[in-house]
Amino acid sequence: EVLLVETGGGLVQPGESLRLSCAASGLSFSTYWMIWVRQVPGKGLEWVADIKGDGSDKFYVDSVRGRFTISRDNARNSVFLQMNSLRAEDTAVYYCARLTRDIGVVPAAFWFDPWGQGTLVTVSS
């Protein structure tokens, strides 16, 4: 069974930094893109960032580019999200997820599965 466990959330003040971690087990970790998605409590889902299996490619939603950095340590089966210059609007539950794909169909299909349970980040003074 694939398991993802996020840690590192908490309460910080605007302008401060926080580093989230996601520990993975039950998968060949280095072969998968990994994703961070966030959800404002009671609201919808927003993709934040993703990173290729070998760490060579990284992509971000516009609202966090330049402030957040995604990284991974394949020896530790972990993916990280370094969040700097945090704003009130970054308050959300942050989930990590695996990018799963089926390349046996045309076009190839992609989905996020599984997801961790999430970690809450609150940015408030």
Add this chain to the structure above:
Amino acid sequence: EIVMTQSPATLSVSPGERATLSCRASQSVNSNLAWYQQKPGQPPRVLIYGASTRATGVPVRFSGSGSGTEFTLTISSLQSEDFAVYYCQQYNNWWTFGQGTKVEIK
């Protein structure tokens, strides 16, 4: 950015009835669409990908259809465990989600 719009925001349905949820994309996403179910306090769970392919373990009462800009998730006979929030997600151009449809007990 491709904007995904779901309707209705809330759907009130009696157990055993059919539920039809809609998702519209601001531009064509071909069949590059997934549906997720989220229950309170839980992360989302994938139901459908490729617009119409059920994910492993998903009951046959869930079905997806559509292509281009118009998509539908149908739950043929609602069970108690199906009352939840449902999100569509396009993966044609990066990843964007709809705002969700809450399926509640009537």
